[in-house]
Amino acid sequence: MPNSSKPINSLLTCLILASVLNLPVSVIADENLAGKYYENALAAVRKPDVDAAIIELKNALQQNPNYVAAHILLSELFLQKKSLSEAEVHINLANQLGADRSLTVKALAQLYLYQIKYSLLLKEIQPSQFSVALQPDLHVFRGHAYLQLNQVSEALNEYDTAARIDPERIDAVIGRANALIRGNDLSGAAQAVDKAMSMQPDNAGIWYVNGTIKHVRGDLENAIKDYDKAIELLPDYQDARIARAGILMDLNQDQRAMADLTYLRENYPFDPKAAYLHAVTLARNGQKEASVKELETAADIIVSVKPEYLTQHSQTLMLSGLINYSLQRYDLAAEYLRQYVRTYPGQTGPYKLLATILLNKNEPEAVIDLLKPIVTGNPSDHRLLFLLGTAYMNVGKHDQAHALLEKASADGEGGDGSLHAEIGLNRLSMGQETLAIRDLEAAIQKNPANTQAGIPLVAIYIENRDAKNALRVAQGMHDRLPKNLTLLNLLGTAQIAGQNLKQARRSFEEAIELDPSFITAHINLSKLDVAEKKVDQAKQRLLKLNKQFPDNIALLIELATVDVALGANDSANQWLETARKIDQKSMPVLLAQMDLKIRTGRALEALAIGEAAELIDREDPQLLQALARAYLVTDNREKALSVYRRMADKAHFNVKKLYSVARYQMQAGDHVDAVKTLKKAVLADEKHIPSQIALTELELNYGKPVLAGNRAAYLLKEYPQRGFPHRLLGDIAARDQDFNLAAQRYQTAFDLEPDTALLMKLYQSLKQIGQSQKAFDLLSKWTKKNPQDLVPIAALAEELLQQGKLKEAQKHYEFLLSRYPNEPQFLNNLAYIYFNTGDGKALSYAEKAQQLAPEQASSNDTLGWILVNSGKAEQGLHYLRNAHSRMANEPEIRYHIAVALDKLGRKDEAMQELQQIVKSNLPFKDIEHARSLLEKLSQ
Structure with missing residues (x-):
């Protein structure tokens, strides 16, 4: 019944998660009526009457759309009826709502078989x-x-x-x-x-296999008899019907075969074998058009769409290359330029353009092959050196890349630092951030007003929370170009990063004084208002501007953002609709609309917008991220993963982008592709610690643990005084069940760089090796020094609860609840404590916990058990069924169900539950009560 301890993120993280998920609040359900319908469905299944059971379950879901047990049972019944789309819907809904996967995995496996x-x-x-x-x-x-x-x-x-x-x-x-x-x-x-x-002579499968053996041996008549027997025992036997139809066709008994094929096409529309055989039969009987249609159907099922090939045409090669390059038709441009350099090899310009295109297409090996001989003949052409160096960097040959880029800088650098800036920007595009900062700083040193280098450098420093350097660079550019509005705005942004809000406001106001129509500065002032919780003031500022600039897209998007902060989602949607009417292809507007619709539970509309936006720009990284998010929210996981793969390809060797994509892939459970993405990231920059850590963790948990061990050992050698290599080695030891070594590793990591995450790993490892008191003392000591660190406090409260020290646990849970009054874990565990100490608040706390977390087994179990013990067994049974649906192997929940059934006079069903509990041999605190009740009911 008590909820096990779980990590509690900071308030900021919670807010971010809330903004991402923002699931709609479901309609208040009639839980009692939903439970009655579900129990009626179980009775119908036992008759059996599948259709009646489905009706009852649909009635239950009308009362409570989140009733997991109903979704699970419906998926099973729809599979029996071969209603695959309906079955898939309910399997997905059950899993989304937190069903115990052991209750849905068999249905999912059967569905996959049916769907090929x-x-x-x-x-x-x-x-x-x-x-x-x-x-x-x-x-x-x-x-x-x-x-x-x-x-x-x-x-x-x-x-x-x-x-x-x-x-x-x-x-x-x-x-x-x-x-x-x-x-x-x-x-x-x-x-x-x-x-x-x-073992089982009346099993249809045995007769089918026996028929297959005879079929293979050529004994067709007897094979048909065995298939007949299989289908007599199981009329829906798909393989037997296909086999029988095939033999009948071989025997030219098409009419008999057609009966099987018609049945199969109606009941198994996604089976390509049935479609193919049907097509052959139709053709043999003169129905050519229908046959072709069936063949096309079969092809659609088993063949993926082939990629289209771009057509070629003859024009002036160089001009065609330039035109197509300008239009971003890189494939055509590259083809024309390849032909050009083969025909006119003496000019370097086309080589440079072709190399640039090939880099954009992520073909660095081709660039190396193209430019190596050209650079030999033109050793002082800094642009050629730069492109070849970039290609080497893209394939991870950093020594060659460094030598060429340094030479390019030395040969081509003028006094303004422009080449250093160009090299820095290129390195930044490839994710080589440390090297990029060095080159951009070199450009700034030569020319502090070099905005090409300075603006991205400020952005890097802000992103890395290095406000001091961000302000230094921004101030340097502003001092030399004091009337530049972009730099004034950038200075204000850097000042915000440094928490200098008054100075930032003054910078934005100065920019507006120079140009009252500078909307960006107005919007930043509005953002400052929101940050200072002056949301109404921000709204009024923007409304006044909107009267002056009614068609400004950025202004309309910001108005929508402020309305979202005010909770006025309908108004926000109207602002975005207005913006879209002004520019239907504005990507910022489309992205804002997608975000708002996902926030407000209209994910399908968001997906429609995203798919339409993809026709405008297939390569926009923000759109791809939003589109993948929309696919995930609408249960199109495979499409989402495909988008992430595109993003990884598009990232080329940009380490930060690759790491970001890998995180999305990990969140979506696509660990195989995440490993590929991270391997590409560490190939580009082996010093990128987040990628190294993530790759080690993935290899440990989802890939090749040996590689994880090797990588962790390498990281320990490179960073012996950092905590993370020791932590990774601790994770490896824990996976290998060597908890003593894990505890040692975690202790070393904790001593070097103590933090909450390491504390909890060390705590868990100490528990594993039986040092429970030391683990408890570790928590106690930490929480005394860090009285606001909620994660270990929650773990300490759980420890006290498990030790039966209810009053001490109660004190901690009440403190936690004061910080997070709507945290269901704390409410649930307090309800459990109050129930066991006779406090009248138990029921109200349990009800609130279940309302806030209807998907959690523990909250349903606690509420259900309290209701059963309060004389409301029928009402409590509904919640206990929900708990079981989410934690099927927990014997305590099944015991509570048995008690409820016994109180309702359903003795046989109660005995079935108790027999399963005793048979499982799983320990729990009420096992003796379960045995006693079973003995009583068996008499």
Whole structure:
């Protein structure tokens, strides 16, 4: 019942998360009525009456759309009816709402098989992540997937693994027979069939396999009889119907075959084999148009869309290259320029342009091949040196790159620092931030008014929270160009970074004095107003400006932003609609609209905007990020991951961009591509510590632990006095179950760089090695020194709760609740404490916790148990069902359900729950009560 401790982020992080997620508040549900409908559905399933059960479940979801147990059961029932889209919807909703994956994974695996998503099944469904009782089912599903992919040995391994775990698994034996047939081992398959027949002679799968063996041996008539028997036992047997239809077609019995094929096309619309056979049958019977249509359908199912090839045409080569380069048609431009340099090799200009295009296309190897011989003949051409050096940098050959870029700087640098600026900007574009800062600073040293170098340098310093240097560079440029509005505005931004808000306001006001129509400065003043909690003042400032400049897009977007801060989302939407009417292709407007619609629960509208915006600019990184976010919110995960891959490609070797994309990929659970992205990042800059850390963690948890160990050892060698290498080595030791070594590593890291995250890792490792008192003392000592650090305080409160020191735990939870009054974990655990100490506030706290976190098993369990013990068993049962849906293997919840069923007079159902609890042998504090109740009900 108590919620286990979880990390509590800072208020700022919480606010950021809230702004990102901002899920809509669901309509207040009639929980009692929803629970009744669900119990009615269970009764209908037992009859069985699937259609009636579906109706009851839909009624339950009308009362409470977030009823996880109803979504889980509906997904199973829709799968029985082969309603795949409906099943998928409810599986996804159940998972989004926090369902225990052990309750949805079998349905998901079956869905993937029906949808012919074999590779996705193998990628996403890993039996080792689930209980031993569930693993045989998942191994069988994986065996089916491997078999469909014609990977026979892998399929046999999965079936045999399932049979080892559970020797009574008939489907594992049948799967093995099928795999042996696929491997042409008919005698082995026949032995497997004999074994299966002895186990379960009326199993449809056995008759299907027996028919398949005869089919392969050419005994077609007897094969049909076995297929007939399989379909008699299981009319919906897809493979048996396809096999029978195939034999009937071979025997020219098309009319009989058509019955099976029509059934299959109606019930399995995504099966390409059925579509293909149907097409052949139609063609043989003179229905050519219908046949072609079916063949196209089959092709659409199994063939991905081929990329389009750009057409070529003859024009003046150089002009065509220049024109297409200007239009950003880089493929055409590169082709024309390649032809040009082959025909006229004596000119360096086309080589430079072609190299620039190839770098834009992320083809640095091609640039190296192109320019190496040209640079040999033109060793003092600093632009050629610069391009070749950049190409070497892109492929990670930093020594060659450094030598060429240094020579380019020495040969081509004038007194204004322009080449240093250009090199710095290029390095910045590649994510080489440290080197970029060096070159940009060199440019500034030669010319403090060099805005080409200074403006991006200020931006870097602000991003890195180096306000002192940001202000130095910005002030230097402003002193030399005091009337430059852009620099005045930049100076104000740097002053904000340094917390000099009064000076910043003065800088923006000075810019406005120089030019009252300088909207950017007005908007920054508005942002200052909002930061100082003068939101109404900001709104009035912007409204006044809007009267003067009604068509200014940036102003309209800022008005929308302020209205969002005021909670006026409808008004914000109107401002953005106005902006879009002014410029339908404005990317900032489209992005702002997408963000607002996701915030307000209209994600599908956001997605429509994003997909339309993609037609305007497929390469805009902000759009790609927003589009991926919209895909994720609307459950189009694969499309989101595809967008992230595009972003990684677009990032080339820009370390910061690659790291950012990798974080998105990790958040979306695409760990394989995240590893690829991070490997590219560390190839570009092995000194980028965040990428090194993230890659080590990914390799440890989702890739190759050996590589993680090697990388962590390298980092320890490079940074022996930093905490993070020791922390990573501690993580590796913990994964290897060497908790003593993990504790040592974490202790070293904590001694070097103590922080809350390390504290919690050290605390957990000490618990693992049985040093609970030391772990407890560690928390106690830290919280005394850091009385506002909520994460360890929450862990300490949990410790006290588990030790039964309810009053001490209560004190900490009440303090935590004073800081976060709507944190369901604290409310739930306090409800538990109050319930056990007889405090009347227990029910109200439990109700509030469940309302705030209806997706958490613990909040539903606590509320349900309190209601059951308050004489409201029927009402409490509903919440306990919800708890079980999210934590299926927790015996205490099943015990509470059994008690509720017993109180409702449903003795048989209560006994079933109790038998499952006792059979599981999972320990919990009320196990003896469960045994006693089972004994009582069995009499």
